[in-house]
Amino acid sequence: MKLVSTRDIEKKGSSYTDVLLAGLAPDGGLYVPSEYPQFSVEELKSLQDAPYIQVALATKHKLIGEAIPKTDLEGLIAAAYKKGSDGFDVEGDQITPLRPMREGLYLENLSLGPTAAFKDMALQQLAEEMEYELNRRDTTLRILGATSGDTGSAAEAGIKGLSRLTLFMLSPETGMSDFQKAQMGSLSGDNIFNISVRGRFDDCQDMVKEVKGEPEFSDLGAVNSINWGRISSQVPYYVSGYLQAAKNIGDPVDFVVPSGNFGNVLSGYVARKMGVPIRKLIIATNENNVLHKLFTTGVYELTPATVTSSPSMDISKASNYERLVFSLLGNDGEKTAAYMQEFATSGSVDLKEYGLGADVFAKNDFFSGESSHAKRLQAIKETYDEAGTVIDPHTSDGVAVAKEYFDPSEKVPMICLETALPVKFESTIKEALGFVPDRPTRFEGLEASIPDDAFTVIDPDVESLKEFIRANS
Ligand SMILES: *Cc1c(COP(=O)(O)O)cnc(C)c1O
Numbered sequence: 001m002k003l004v005s006t007r008d009i010e011k012k013g014s015s016y017t018d019v020l021l022a023g024l025a026p027d028g029g030l031y032v033p034s035e036y037p038q039f040s041v042e043e044l045k046s047l048q049d050a051p052y053i054q055v056a057l058a059t060k061h062k063l064i065g066e067a068i069p070k071t072d073l074e075g076l077i078a079a080a081y082k083k084g085s086d087g088f089d090v091e092g093d094q095i096t097p098l099r100p101m102r103e104g105l106y107l108e109n110l111s112l113g114p115t116a117a118f119k120d121m122a123l124q125q126l127a128e129e130m131e132y133e134l135n136r137r138d139t140t141l142r143i144l145g146a147t148s149g150d151t152g153s154a155a156e157a158g159i160k161g162l163s164r165l166t167l168f169m170l171s172p173e174t175g176m177s178d179f180q181k182a183q184m185g186s187l188s189g190d191n192i193f194n195i196s197v198r199g200r201f202d203d204c205q206d207m208v209k210e211v212k213g214e215p216e217f218s219d220l221g222a223v224n225s226i227n228w229g230r231i232s233s234q235v236p237y238y239v240s241g242y243l244q245a246a247k248n249i250g251d252p253v254d255f256v257v258p259s260g261n262f263g264n265v266l267s268g269y270v271a272r273k274m275g276v277p278i279r280k281l282i283i284a285t286n287e288n289n290v291l292h293k294l295f296t297t298g299v300y301e302l303t304p305a306t307v308t309s310s311p312s313m314d315i316s317k318a319s320n321y322e323r324l325v326f327s328l329l330g331n332d333g334e335k336t337a338a339y340m341q342e343f344a345t346s347g348s349v350d351l352k353e354y355g356l357g358a359d360v361f362a363k364n365d366f367f368s369g370e371s372s373h374a375k376r377l378q379a380i381k382e383t384y385d386e387a388g389t390v391i392d393p394h395t396s397d398g399v400a401v402a403k404e405y406f407d408p409s410e411k412v413p414m415i416c417l418e419t420a421l422p423v424k425f426e427s428t429i430k431e432a433l434g435f436v437p438d439r440p441t442r443f444e445g446l447e448a449s450i451p452d453d454a455f456t457v458i459d460p461d462v463e464s465l466k467e468f469i470r471a472n473s
Contacts, residue, residue, distance in 0.1 A: 001016065001033065001034075001035075001037070001063070001064060001065035001067065002014065002015070002033075002034045003015070003016060003019050003031040003032065003033055003034065003228060004031065004032060004033075004034050004333075005025035005026075005027050005029035005030065005031055005032075005333065006025075006029040006030050006031075006032060006322050006323060006325075006326035006333060006336045006337075006340075007025065007027045007028055007029030007333050007336055007337040007340070008025065008027055008029060008333045009333045009334050009337075011034065011333070013034060014031065015067055016064045016065070016067035016068075016228075016229075017067050017068070017133045019031045019227075019228050019229070020126075020129055020130060020133060020227070020228070020229040021130065021133060021134075021141060021221055022221070022222075023221060023222030023224075023226060023227050024222065024226055027337075028340075029322070029326075029333070029336070029337070029340075030226055030228070030319070030320070030322050030323050030326075031228040032228070032323050032326060032327075033063065033270075036270070036273040036274050037062040037063065037065075037274060038062075038274060038275040039059075039062070039239070039274050039275040039276055040275065041249055041250045043058070044239075044242075044243065044249045044250075044276070045249045047239070047243060048243050048249060050093075050243075051093030051094070052081060052093060052094055052095035052096060052236070052240055053074075053077055053078055053081055053093075053095075055236050055239050055240045055243065056077050056081065056125075056233075056236035056240075057070070057073060057074050057077055058239075059235050059236040059239050059271075059274075060073060060077065060125075060232065060233065060235070060236060061073060062274065063232045063235065063270075063274075064232065068129065068132065068133075072132065076125065076128040076129055076132055077125065077128075079128050080124035080125040080127075080128045080158075080233075081095045081124065081125075085442055086114055086157075087113070087114060088112050088113050088114075088120075089112045089113075089440060089442070090112050094240070094244070095112065095121075095237075095240075096108050096109060096110050096112075096121070096237045096240050096241065097109055097112075097244075098241060098244040098245060098415065099387075099389065100387070101383060101386065101387045101389075101399070101416070102386065102387070102408075103408060104406070104408055104411065104412075104413050104414065105402065105406055105408075105413075105414050105416070106241075106244075106245055106413060106414070106415045106416065107389070107391070107395070107399075107415075107416050107417075107418045108237065108240075108241040108244070108415050108416070108417055108418060109418045110237055110417055110418055110419055111392075111418055111419060111420045111421045112421075113154070113157075114154075114157040115150065115153040115154045115157050115183055116420060116421040116423060116424055116440075116443070117150040117153075117154060117312070117419060117420040117421075117424065118234075118264065118417065118418075118419040118420065119150045119151050119154035119155075120154045120157065120158075121233065121234055121237055122154075122225070122229075122230040122231075122233040122234050122263075123151075123154040123155050123157070123158040123223065123230070124154075124157070124158045125158075125229075125233035126158060126223065126227065126229045126230050126233060127155070127158030127159045127162060127165065128158075129229055130162075130164075130165060130221070130229070131162045131163070131164050131165060134164035134165070135164060139164070140164045140165070140166070141164065141165055141166075141219075141220075141221045142165075142166045142167075142168065142219075142220050142221070142469070142473060143155075143159070143165060143166065143167045143168065143220060143221040143222065143223055144168045144170075144208050144211060144212060144217070144220045144221075144222075144469070145167070145168070145169050145170070145208065145222065145223045145224060146169070146170045146171070146201065146204035146205045146207070146208045146224075147169055147170070147171050147184075147201075147204075148171070148172065148175060148176065148201040148204075148311065148312070148314070149176050149177070149180045149311055149312050150180070150312050150420065150424075151223070151224060151225075152169045152171055152180075152184050152194075153180065153183040153184045153187065155167060155169065155223045156169060156184060156187040156192050156194075157187060159191065159192065159223075160187055160190065160191070160192055161190060161191070162191065163191075165191060166191045166193070166472070166473065167191060167192050167193065167223075168193045168195060168468070168469055168472075169184070169192070169193065169194055169195065170195050170196075170197050170204040170207060170208060170465075171184065171194065171195070171196055171197065171201075171204065171455075172196075172197055172199060172200050172201045172203070172204060173196045173197060173198050173199070173457065175200065175201065175307070175311070176311075177311075177424060177425060177427075178447055179423065179424050179425075179426070179443075179446065179447065180424065181450075182446045182447040182449075182450050183446065184454075184455075185450035185451070185454035185455060186446060186449060186450055186454070188451070188453075188454040188455070193456065193468075193472055194454060194455045194456070195455070195456050195457075195458060195465070195468065196455040196456065196457045196458070197457075197458060197459075197460050198457065198458070198459050198460060199459075199460035203460040204460075206460075207460060207462055207465055210462050211462055211465055211466060211469070214466075216466075217466070217469065224261075224319075225261050225263030225319065225320055226319055226320065230263065231263060231266055231267050231270065231320070231323075232267075232270070234263070234264060234267035235267045235270050235271050235274070237267075237417075238255065238267060238268045238270075238271035238272075238276060238278065239271055239276055241253070241255070241415045241417075242271070242276050242277070242278065242415075245413040245415055246277070246413065247413075249277075250277055251277065251412075252277050252278070252279035252412050253277065253278060253279065253412065253413045253414070253415060254278070254279050254280040254281075254282065254405070254412055254413070254414040254415070255268050255278060255280070255281055255282065255414075255415050255416075255417065256282040256284060256398045256399075256401055256402040256405070256414060256415070256416045256417065257281065257282065257283055257284065257398065257417050258284050258310070258313060258394045258395060258397045258398040258417065258419050259283045259284060259285060259291055259313065259318070260288075260312060260313040260314070260315045260318065261315055261318050261319050261320055262283075262291065262318040262319065262320035262321045262323075262324070263319075263320045264417065264419070265281055265283055266320045266323050266324060268281050269281060269324060269327075272365075279365060279412060280365050280366075280367055280405070281365060281366050281367070282366075282367045282368065282369065282401060282402070282405055283295065283366065283367070283368040283369075283401075284368070284369055284370075284371055284397045284398040284400070284401035284402075285313065285368065285369075285370050285371065285397070286308045286310045286313045286314070286370070286371050286372070286376070286397050287306060287308050287370070287371075287372055287373070288303070288305050288306060288308065288313060288314050288315055288316070289303075289370045290302075290303050290315065290316065290317060290318060291318055291321070291368060292368045292369065292370040294321070295358075295361045295366060295367070295368035296358065296368065297358050298350060298351040298352060298356070298357060298358030298360070298361075299348060299349070299350045299351075300317075300321070300343055300348070300349050300350075300351075301347065301348040301349075302316055302317050302343070302347040302348065303316055304316055308373065309373050309376060309393050309425070309428045309431075310371075310376060310393040310394045310396070310397050312394055312419070312420070313394060313397065317343075322336065322340055324366075325339060325340075325351075328351075328356060328360055328364065329354060329356070335354055338354075339354055367405065368401075369400070369401030369404050369405070370401070371396070371397035371400040371401060375396075375397070375400040376393050376396045376397055376400065376428070376432070377396075377428075377431060377432040378400070378432075379391070379396040379397075379399040379400040379403070380393070380396045380428075380429065380432035380433065381432050381433060382399075383396070383399055384432075384433055390422045390429060390433065390437045390438075391418060391422060392418070392419070392420040392421060392422040392424060392425055392429075393425050393428045393429075394419045394420050395416065395417070395418045395419055395420065398416045398417060398419075399416050402414055402416045421437075421440070422437040423437055423438075423439050423440065423443055456468065
């Protein structure tokens with residue numbers, strides 16, 4: 001099973017484990033599978049009542065073949081999705097349990113992991129796989145990343161204590177919620193370095209890009225969602241959600257996905273390509289509606305992000321969309337490279353000029369909708385009133401859009417992905433409901449317990465960053 005770059009014209013192909021440690025392809029493209037292994041209806045039926053770990057094993061094994069032998073892979077998956085105080089806060093065998101909002105409309109909870117956001121689903125597994133592969137190669141890896149919130153703590157929780165990985169995580173000094181800052185701060189130490197940049201998230205990202213561009217640091221690994229290891233580790237929860245919602249295996253199910261960088265929903269697309277009977281994939285954006293505009297007009301336009309009350313979806317562009325456009329353009333690396341080049345230089349690109357209309361999305365069963373602060377508050381309130389459950393502001397963007405599309409007379413179940421727990425965004429919940437959500441015991445007193453030196457503060461200056469990495473390598 002080979003992976004090819006979305007901009008690779010020769011389609012040379014790389015192995016899964018090389019891609020895992022590398023991140024971006026050398027030509028600037030993103031890795032995608034050269035073919036999609038298939039689930040048969042019989043296979044799906046055999047997994048219907050299986051524990052999550054077995055669903056994940058079957059899915060991931062199909063996707064990566066023998067790159068990691070199946071027995072080893074099983075051990076990595078069991079470690080990534082372990083239950084308990086530093087793992088997943090679940091009771092039964094389902095790591096991503098479904099609960100109903102109304103007849104036929106469900107929430108799938110992806111945020112019961114150690115840092116209470118769906119990023120744990122990918123990063124717990126990614127860290128285990130990286131450590132495994134580094135062991136096999138008897139080497140180590142430094143990782144440099146930037147976060148505006150949930151990726152940082154999830155990557156740190158996955159990598160903390162592993163012996164072959166060192167993580168340098170940049171975050172903006174202001175902008176994250178107190179809870180998010182405290183989560184990261186509580187994970188500082190050992191092989192985890194938190195670097196707070198006097199600047200914005202964009203400054204952090206620019207610094208990462210610049211440092212990695214230099215020969216001395218070109219071997220640094222990546223944990224953002226451009227890493228195929230992350231995308232492939234998210235496919236199993238689409239399979240699991242499907243198996244939990246479908247009355248008869250083979251019947252269709254729709255998914256609604258609160259989206260930013262397009263990483264989450266891309267995994268749903270992969271699941272569908274693998275033969276899971278997913279009908280619609282519906283993307284929900286917040287006020288930063290780059291994706292909604294793209295899906296309705298065919299024009300992909302870089303738009304400065306504004307700060308909203310669903311901050312993990314505040315994006316100016318959606319990196320993983322490149323993987324979809326490659327597929328829509330018939331796996332044509334040359335066309336994809338030209339399309340992305342036009343976007344990079346002019347900040348805007350129209351699918352029309354590449355032989356496709358805006359209707360290409362609907363034809364491929366992709367739909368979208370846009371939420372807002374008012375809609376978020378309303379969806380939080382309605383969900384609480386109707387189902388007695390408190391949802392976070394990102395999930396709420398999804399629920400708001402789901403209600404535009406959900407038609408009970410079609411009898412097709414619809415699953416809204418729950419991407420964070422409300423405890424991470426207390427002030428918005430208070431605004432919507434008049435009270436703060438219950439805090440899971442493991443997060444009690446979190447903000448009070450952070451040491452003063454948990455973050456090293458630097459200016460948005462590449463030289464200081466390079467010095468820090470050298471000194472701590
Ligand atoms: C990262 C994140 C998203 C957006 O996911 P993408 O994969 O970037 O589309 C949505 N909700 C929450 C809570 C997140 O942390």
